[in-house]
Amino acid sequence: MxxxxxxxxxxxxxxxxxxxxxxxxxxxxxxxxxxxxxxxxxxxxxxxxxxxxxxxxxxxxxxxxxxxxxxxxxxxxxxxxxxxxxxxxxxxxxxxxxxxxxxxxxxxxxxxxxxxxxxxxxxxxxxxxxxxxxxxxxxxxxxxxxxAQPRMEGLELACGVSTDERYVVPAAGDARFRVLAYDFGVKSHSLQLLAQKGCEVTVLPAETPTDEILAAGADGLFISNGPGDPEAVGHALTAIRELAGQGTPVFGICLGHQLIARAFGADTYKLKYGHRGGNHPVRRLSDGAVEITAQNHGFAVRGDESGIPGAPELRVTHLNLNDGTVEGLEHRERPVFSVQYHPEAAPGPHDSRYLFDRFVDEMARRPAAGERDA
Known part of the structure; x- marks a missing residue:
């Protein structure tokens, strides 16, 4: 009963x-x-x-x-x-x-x-x-x-859900690229999609030191989703800036999007009740297309279609059609981009999976190691 x-x-x-x-x-x-x-x-x-x-x-x-x-x-x-x-x-x-x-x-x-x-x-x-x-x-x-419970503002939860030890997700077929994935609470479907596109993915604990990440010499850096306040995850920002400065493609989603924004000077803030669900409309500014997206976040990057205060190197690429919040960013000169929503979209919708193709294309355009060292 x-x-x-x-x-x-x-x-x-x-x-x-x-x-x-x-x-x-x-x-x-x-x-x-x-x-x-x-x-x-x-x-x-x-x-x-x-x-x-x-x-x-x-x-x-x-x-x-x-x-x-x-x-x-x-x-x-x-x-x-x-x-x-x-x-x-x-x-x-x-x-x-x-x-x-x-x-x-x-x-x-x-x-x-x-x-x-x-x-x-x-x-x-x-x-x-x-x-x-x-x-x-x-x-x-x-x-x-x-x-008496703590409020979400200022709460660092990512390290509590991250992997304790690094592990490798092998590529499906021949490995074309070696990708490092910063695990702040990564969803398994994101790793599967990267593997399906020829990426051998090394998943790193959230507290991995920056020098280890820089020494790995990977073809790309993926920064995952995760819980808590992005302001409390400051240790990732240096690695993002350093790899971006080397020309390494960087792709972030959700918390990763917020961390990329903060790494280049942007501010984040807590939304009134957040965006959570599989039916959020987002406008892609490059062509006006509307993507129906899966979302799960309580914080957002401060800014609007005109730009991101404090981060002149970044441009806005996507906007939420419900409330106008920033849903996507890219660096003006470096192969760095991010979205606030979840393009892996498990169970759906799948409108935004092209972003994984973009990440692979950015890595394919990057010069080979020998050419970069020449």
Whole structure:
């Protein structure tokens, strides 16, 4: 029999439902995701570390869980919120139910709440700290615990989700390029796409010293997505500038986009409630095309179509059509570019996968090692 549970926010508002997943209490920043599918990719995206994720689509769990759709080794969310969890699941790849998966992984969840009301509340007042707890918890004590949790601003979470040891993802077929991937919470599908395009990818821990990166002599640097405040990840900026100065192609997504911007003098700031989901329209300034993109971020680069304050070497390449925020950048002279959204797009949409081709093309145009040393 389902046990009553509550989702409480730091402003004292409570949403009552039923316990789901693992027993216990979960604390984190409460955010919402507008994707209609891909809940397993959401759960295992390291960028969601420290966050309680609300799915706005009402039916979650209907196609179960499988091993192929994981973006990391295990769920990364702090908690999970749904309107309705179906009693059965059906899919030819499914290995277990969502409930069993969350229990096995230790993820506290809640179902049966009014996710529409919760989403409207967050959109009006902004993302805020919260907790999922059993309904019998003392509300005053729970609220005190929520307000004692750290805010996302200034929080360094990338090192907590990064790999502890470097590892290699071999190229599919002959290796044409050697790529270093700065792992701040990389999704496995990004590495797969690079490998499919002939890249042997060496994945580096987030705290890898700059001199090791420079000494590796790679053909390109990929800077991954990740959680937390980009302002707290200052140790990567020198490596970005140094490799860019050597003419090494650099490609960043999400947190990587923010770090590239900061490396060249830009500022970042926290959005009111962030962009999370698979249906965000982005305009490509070069030709006016609109890409439908997958996004997951709570911070953005300060700037607009006219430019990036403090970073004259960068130009804006993409803009969000919902709120005008900066979604893409490129260096005016160096082979360095980045986007705020997720072009690996697992499970979709796939409008932006051409960016991986651009990265490969930039590496192909770079002179061979012997020519660079001549």
């Amino acid at each position: 389902a046990q009553p549970a509550v989702l409480m926010l730091e402003d004292g508002r409570a949403f009552r439902g039923e316990a789901y997943g693992a027993p216990g209490t979960a604390f984190g920043e409460v955010v919402f995701n507008t994707s209609m599918t891909g809940y397993q990719e959401v759960l295992t995206d390291p960028s969601y570390a420290g966050q309680i994720v609300t799915m706005t689509y009402p039916l979650i769990g209907n196609y179960g869980v499988n091993a192929q759709d994981e973006e990391s080794a295990h769920p990364q969310v702090a908690g999970f919120v749904m309107h309705e969890a179906p009693p059965v699941y059906s899919n030819w790849r499914a290995a277990e139910s969502l409930d069993d998966y969350l229990r096995r992984s230790g993820v506290v969840a809640i179902t049966g709440i009014d996710t529409r009301a919760l989403t409207r509340h967050i959109r009006s007042l902004g993302s805020m700290r919260g907790a999922i707890a059993r309904a019998g918890a003392d509300p005053d004590a729970l609220l005190e615990q929520i307000r």
